[in-house]
Amino acid sequence: MPTYSAPRGTYDILPHDQAYWRYIEREAHHSAEKFGWGELDTPIFEDANLFAKGIQAGTDIADKEMYVFKDRGDDLLALRPEFTGGVVRAYIEHGMHTLPQPVKVYSLGPTFRYDRPQAGRYRQFYQFNVEALGSADPAADFEAMSVAWDFFAALGLKGLSYQLNSIGDKQCRPAFIQALQAYYRQHLVVICDDCKRRVEINPMRVLDCKNDQCQPIIADAPKTVDYLCAECAAHFSALRAYVESVGRPYTINYRLVRGLDYYTRTVFEVWASSLGSQIAVCGGGRYDDLAEMLGGKPTPAVGFAAGMDRIVLALREEEIEPPPLPQPQVLVAYQGSGAKREAVKLATQLRQADVRTVLTFDNRSLKAQLKQADREGVQVALIIGEQELAAQQVAVKPMNGGEQTSVEAEKVVEWVTNAVKR
RNA sequence: GUGAGCAUAGCCGAGUGGACUAAGGCACCUGGUUGUGGCCCAGGAGACCGAGGGUUCGAAUCCCUCUGCUCACCCCA
Numbered sequence: 042m043p044t045y046s047a048p049r050g051t052y053d054i055l056p057h058d059q060a061y062w063r064y065i066e067r068e069a070h071h072s073a074e075k076f077g078w079g080e081l082d083t084p085i086f087e088d089a090n091l092f093a094k095g096i097q098a099g100t101d102i103a104d105k106e107m108y109v110f111k112d113r114g115d116d117l118l119a120l121r122p123e124f125t126g127g128v129v130r131a132y133i134e135h136g137m138h139t140l141p142q143p144v145k146v147y148s149l150g151p152t153f154r155y156d157r158p159q160a161g162r163y164r165q166f167y168q169f170n171v172e173a174l175g176s177a178d179p180a181a182d183f184e185a186m187s188v189a190w191d192f193f194a195a196l197g198l199k200g201l202s203y204q205l206n207s208i209g210d211k212q213c214r215p216a217f218i219q220a221l222q223a224y225y226r227q228h229l230v231v232i233c234d235d236c237k238r239r240v241e242i243n244p245m246r247v248l249d250c251k252n253d254q255c256q257p258i259i260a261d262a263p264k265t266v267d268y269l270c271a272e273c274a275a276h277f278s279a280l281r282a283y284v285e286s287v288g289r290p291y292t293i294n295y296r297l298v299r300g301l302d303y304y305t306r307t308v309f310e311v312w313a314s315s316l317g318s319q320i321a322v323c324g325g326g327r328y329d330d331l332a333e334m335l336g337g338k339p340t341p342a343v344g345f346a347a348g349m350d351r352i353v354l355a356l357r358e359e360e361i362e363p364p365p366l367p368q369p370q371v372l373v374a375y376q377g378s379g380a381k382r383e384a385v386k387l388a389t390q391l392r393q394a395d396v397r398t399v400l401t402f403d404n405r406s407l408k409a410q411l412k413q414a415d416r417e418g419v420q421v422a423l424i425i426g427e428q429e430l431a432a433q434q435v436a437v438k439p440m441n442g443g444e445q446t447s448v449e450a451e452k453v454v455e456w457v458t459n460a461v462k463r
Numbered sequence: 464g465u466g467a468g469c470a471u472a473g474c475c476g477a478g479u480g481g482a483c484u485a486a487g488g489c490a491c492c493u494g495g496u497u498g499u500g501g502c503c504c505a506g507g508a509g510a511c512c513g514a515g516g517g518u519u520c521g522a523a524u525c526c527c528u529c530u531g532c533u534c535a536c537c538c539c540a
Contacts, residue, residue: 049531093540101538105464123540157464159534235537251536301540324539346540376498409492411500427497440500 046422050156053185061353062167064363065147065196069169069347072192073147076184078171081146083127085153090124094334096301100243108153108181120153124170124346125328126335127350132174132262133337143342147188149349162352171325172344174332179276182307182327182343186399188291189311189323189345196352197305197361198322200314201354203284205292207277208245208265208298210305210329217268228258264295276306303331307343322355323347323417368418370461374410380425383450387423387435390454396461416439420461422455 054062070080087359089109096102108120123126128146131137137144148170154163171188173181186203193201196458209217225232225240225247232240233252240247248259269277297308308326312319325345327374332340371391375384384400391398392415399417401410407424414422424436435453438458448456 046531056526096540100540101464102540106538108538125540154539157536158532159536162539217509246538300538301539304540328540374499406493407498408494408500413500415500422500424499428498436499439501442501445499 048164049459050158052163058353060363060366061356062349063366065169065352065356067351068192068195069147069149072188072195073171073206075191076188078145078147078173078188081128081131082150083121083124083131083148086118086120086459087127087130088450089117089131090414091335092119092122094126096390100300104286106155108155117442118132122154123152124148124150124168125172125331125344128170128172128344129174129332129335129337129340129342132340133332133335138175138338139338143181145367146183147171147172147174161348161354164351167349168340169323169347169349170344171346173398174340174342176343177276177329179279179307179339180283182276182280182309185285185325185343186289186309186311189325189347192347193311193313193322193352196356197359198313198352198355199359200312200319202312202319203289204294204297204310204312204321205284205291206265206297206308207273208267208304208308208326209269209273211302213268213270213273214384215245215262216264217265220263220268221245221247224263225258231255232258243300246300248296248298261295262295265298266293266295273306280307299326303334305329305341309345311347313355315358320351320355322352361397367397370397370419371421371423371457372399372401372410372414372419373402373423374407374414375424376407376426377430380427380430383425384423387425387450391457392459394454396454396457411438421457423457 049225058262062197071423073080092107101193102122103443106120109117110119113119130147132144141459146256148168150167151165153165153169155164158164160253171185173370175184190201190203208214213381220241220289225236225244229237229240231254232247233250234260235252236247236255239250245265247255248262249260266274266277281291294310297310304326306327306329308324310324313322315318323345327341328342329339332338333390367427371385373379373388373391382403388398388400399419401413405413409427411422419440422438422440424438426436429447432447433450435450436445437453439458
C-alpha cells in the first residue's frame with residue numbers, strides 16, 4: 042500500500058480523463074459568454090462567517106460540513122462550500138451596484154464540503170456557478186436558467202427539462218410555513234422520524250423527504266404556490282410564460298424547496314436523462330435577501346450552480362465522448378549520441394514552428410522509439426541515425442503506413458509543417 | 464452522525480484453511496528484425512494477498528480490532 046493516498050472524498054483528475062473536464066469548461070465559458078456573463082474568480086477560502094451567515098441552527102451545514110480553520114494570524118477562515126457567498130462579497134466590496142445592473146458573473150473551480158462521500162459527491166468538488174445580481178426581473182431568472190440549458194444542450198446531454206417552483210418571499214412564506222406545520226402536526230403518527238424533526242426545525246424540507254411512508258402526506262400537503270403574495274405570483278407566472286415561449290419542457294415541482302431564509306421565489310433544477318432515469322444536473326434560484334444579510338444594500342439576485350463531477354458521470358453514462366485533447370504530431374527518433382544532439386535540435390526547431398513534438402529518452406532502441414510513436418499517436422516519426430547524420434538527411438516515416446522517405450535536414454521543418462495536420 | 468457491502472501487483476481479476484515460493488488478462492520493459500511501430504511469439508520486472516492481533520502443525524483463505532473504499536440514509540448553502 043502506498044504511504045499516502047488522496048484524502049477521503051478527493052480524487053486526482055488524471056491526464057487520461059482531462060478531455061471531459063476541458064470539454065465541460067470550454068462549454069461553460071462559451072455558454073456564459075454567449076449570454077453576456079463575465080468571469081469572476083474569488084478566493085478558495087474566505088472569512089468563515091461569510092458562509093455561516095444566514096444558516097440557521099438545526100441543519101448540519103455551518104457546524105459540521107464546512108472546512109473551517111484558523112490561520113497563523115488567528116483569522117477564522119473556511120474553504121468555500123459554494124460560490125455564492127464569495128460572489129456576493131465581491132459585489133459588495135467592489136461597489137458593483139454602480140455598474141449596469143444586473144451584474145452577471147460566472148465562476149469555475151473547486152468547492153469543499155465535509156460530507157460523507159458517495160456517488161457523485163466528494164469533499165472537493167467542482168462547480169460551474171452563474172449569478173446575476175441586481176435585478177428582480179423574472180427575465181433575469183429566465184436568463185440564468187437559459188445559460189444552464191444552453192450549457193447542457195451544448196454538452197450533448199439528452200432528455201433535458203426544468204423542474205420549477207416558487208417558494209415565495211418573506212411577505213408570503215410565513216403563512217405557508219404555518220399552514221405546512223399545522224398540516225404536518227396532524228399527521229405526526231404516520232410520518233418518519235426525520236420529518237418529525239424537520240417540521241419544527243426546517244419545515245420546508247419535509248417536502249423532499251424520500252421515505253415511503255411520507256409520500257402520501259407530501260402529496261396532499263399545502264403547496265407554496267398556493268400561498269404566494271401578488272408580487273411573487275406575478276413573478277412566477279411571468280417566468281413560466283418565458284419558459285413556455287421558447288418551448289422548453291418544464292414541470293412545476295411542488296416539492297422543490299430550499300431550506301435557508303435568504304432564498305426567495307424561484308427555485309429550479311435542470312434534469313437530464315442518464316441511464317434511462319432522470320438526474321438533476323444543476324440547481325439554482327433566487328436569493329433576494331442574501332446581499333443585505335452580508336452587509337450590503339438590498340440586492341435581488343438569481344443564479345445556479347452545476348456540479349461538474351456529476352456532469353462527467355452523466356457524460357460517461359450517456360457515452361458522450363468529449364473532443365480529444367491535442368496529441369503530439371511528431372516524434373523524433375535517433376540512434377547514437379551525435380544523432381541524439383541533432384534530434385534535440387530538430388525537436389526544438391519544430392516546436393518553434395508550433396509543431397507538437399516529442400522525444401524519447403534513455404537511448405532506447407529504434408523499435409522501442411517507434412513503438413512509443415505509435416502509442417502517442419503521432420502522425421509522423423522523424424528518424425535520425427548514423428546514415429542520415431552523415432548524409433545530412435532525416436528519414437520521414439508516416440505512421441499511417443505510408444512510404445518512408447528522406448528529406449534534407451535543413452528542409453525538414455518546412456516539410457513537416459506542410460505535411461502535418463493541426 | 465447511522466446502516467450495508469467490499470479490500471489479492473498500476474488496472475481488471477482467479478483462488479474461501481495445506482502442495483500459494485499466489486493463476487490469468489491489460490499495461491510496462493527486453494528480445495525475435497546487430498536501424499523501423501501497430502499483429503504475433505519468447506522472456507522479464509511487478510504482490511510480502513489493506514494494517515495489527517489471534518486460532519492452527521499450517522491462513523490470502525477462519526476469528527477480533529483498526530483503517531480505507533463503495534453504496535444508501537442524514538445533510539445538501
